[in-house]
Amino acid sequence: MSWKCFVVLSFVGVLVIVRPSEAWFEQCSHNINLNAGSSMYINSPGYPGRYPSGSSCRYVITAPIDQEINVQCSIALDKGANSCGTEYFYVSTEGDTDLTDSEYFCGSGYVQRKSLFRTVTIAYTSSSTSAGGSFSCLVQSNPQPCDCGWSTTTRIVGGTEAQVNEFPLMAAIIYIPQRLPFCGATIISHRALVTAAHCFGNYNTATQLAALVGEHDMKTGAETRYTALHPVQSIRVHEYYDPSTNQNDIALVFTQTNIEWSRGVGPACLPFLYSYATFDGLDVEIAGWGTTSYGGPTSTVLMKATTTVASNSNCQSVISGLTSSQMCTYSPPQDSCQYDSGGPLIRRFQRLFIVGIISYGQGCGATAPAVNTRVTSYLDWIQNNVGETLCRKN
Structure with missing residues (x-):
C-alpha cells in the first residue's frame, strides 16, 4: 500500500471526538447489495467536484454469503496545515454502521482494505467551515476463502467466566415458550449446529x-452486539442413538435462517485433519451456561473451564460400556454440569476445534471422569447430513 500525504492513520477509538453519531447520517445513508463477483464505484456527492461543506454520508455495502469485499478508495479531503482539520473518511471492515471499529483518514491519498466478512461500511463527515472534499471507491465482491475457529482472544464447575465472545462457535439451544436455554451447541456452518x-x-x-x-x-443485551436468535427448522438425531447406553449421543440442529459470521459469531473447525488423533493427555476447554454446582442455579454468563482428556484404557476401569466413539475428561473439581450438555470440548491449535460433545457424567465436579462423544468418530456422518462442504483447516 502506498501513501501520499495522509496525516492520520488511526483507529477511531483513539480520538472519541471524531467518532460520528447516528444523527450525522440521518439525511444520507445508503444500503448497497453487491452480487457475487460484481463491482461498482461509490463516489462522493458531486464527484468529481467537492461534496458540500457540512454534509455527511454513510454507505453500507453487503455481498452474498461467503463473499468478501475489496475496497479501493482515492480520497482528497480538506485539512489544516498541521492537522486533520474537520474532514474525515471512515472505513469499517466489519461493516459496523456505528463505525465503532472503523479506521479514519484525512488529507489526500489511497486506501485499500478488505472486509473481514461480507459487509463493509464507508463514510465521510464534514464541517460547515470546511471547503469539503471528494472520494471515489471501487468495491468488488469476491469468493471468501473458508475459515473457522477464530476467537476474540488467543462458571462451569470450578470454572471462570469466559471473556465476552471468547468462543464465537458457542450457541445455546432455547425452548421458546419458556425462554429456557437447556443445552449447548456448536456452530459448524451457516445453517447447522x-x-x-x-x-x-x-x-x-x-x-x-x-x-x-x-x-x-x-440477563442483558448490552455486553455484545453479536447476539442473534435463529428459529430451528429441523433436528437430526443420530439414527443409532441409544438413550439407555448414551451411545451415538450426537445430533444436528438446522436453522431457518443463515447464521451471520462476525468477530463474535463463527463456525468451529472440525478435526478432519486430526481424524486419527485420540487427544489423550491434552487439555481441552469446556464452556456453557449450565449450573455451577449440582442441582444449583444455571449461570447467566458463559462459563469456561479447562479439563484433560483421559485415555479410554484408563477410563474403562471406572466407566463401564465405554466405546471408541466416546472420550473421557477428568480434572476435578473442574467439570461440565447440568445444562452444559451438547456443548463442545474445544482444543486450541491455531484455531478452535471441536473434538468432543458433552454427553454425561457422575455429577458436577465428581471424582469420576465425564463422558463425551468423540467428534472424529462422526465426521462422515456430520458431513453427509450437513450436505455442504465444511471448512478444513489445521
Whole structure:
C-alpha cells in the first residue's frame, strides 16, 4: 500500500471526538447489495467536484454469503496545515454502521482494505467551515476463502467466566415458550449446529426451539452486539442413538435462517485433519451456561473451564460400556454440569476445534471422569447430513 500525504492513520477509538453519531447520517445513508463477483464505484456527492461543506454520508455495502469485499478508495479531503482539520473518511471492515471499529483518514491519498466478512461500511463527515472534499471507491465482491475457529482472544464447575465472545462457535439451544436455554451447541456452518442427541428427549418439536448465538450474559443485551436468535427448522438425531447406553449421543440442529459470521459469531473447525488423533493427555476447554454446582442455579454468563482428556484404557476401569466413539475428561473439581450438555470440548491449535460433545457424567465436579462423544468418530456422518462442504483447516 502506498501513501501520499495522509496525516492520520488511526483507529477511531483513539480520538472519541471524531467518532460520528447516528444523527450525522440521518439525511444520507445508503444500503448497497453487491452480487457475487460484481463491482461498482461509490463516489462522493458531486464527484468529481467537492461534496458540500457540512454534509455527511454513510454507505453500507453487503455481498452474498461467503463473499468478501475489496475496497479501493482515492480520497482528497480538506485539512489544516498541521492537522486533520474537520474532514474525515471512515472505513469499517466489519461493516459496523456505528463505525465503532472503523479506521479514519484525512488529507489526500489511497486506501485499500478488505472486509473481514461480507459487509463493509464507508463514510465521510464534514464541517460547515470546511471547503469539503471528494472520494471515489471501487468495491468488488469476491469468493471468501473458508475459515473457522477464530476467537476474540488467543462458571462451569470450578470454572471462570469466559471473556465476552471468547468462543464465537458457542450457541445455546432455547425452548421458546419458556425462554429456557437447556443445552449447548456448536456452530459448524451457516445453517447447522452440532449438539448431543439426549438434549431432545423432552424438547423435540423444532418449531418451539431456537439457536441463540453470539451471547454472553443472558440477563442483558448490552455486553455484545453479536447476539442473534435463529428459529430451528429441523433436528437430526443420530439414527443409532441409544438413550439407555448414551451411545451415538450426537445430533444436528438446522436453522431457518443463515447464521451471520462476525468477530463474535463463527463456525468451529472440525478435526478432519486430526481424524486419527485420540487427544489423550491434552487439555481441552469446556464452556456453557449450565449450573455451577449440582442441582444449583444455571449461570447467566458463559462459563469456561479447562479439563484433560483421559485415555479410554484408563477410563474403562471406572466407566463401564465405554466405546471408541466416546472420550473421557477428568480434572476435578473442574467439570461440565447440568445444562452444559451438547456443548463442545474445544482444543486450541491455531484455531478452535471441536473434538468432543458433552454427553454425561457422575455429577458436577465428581471424582469420576465425564463422558463425551468423540467428534472424529462422526465426521462422515456430520458431513453427509450437513450436505455442504465444511471448512478444513489445521
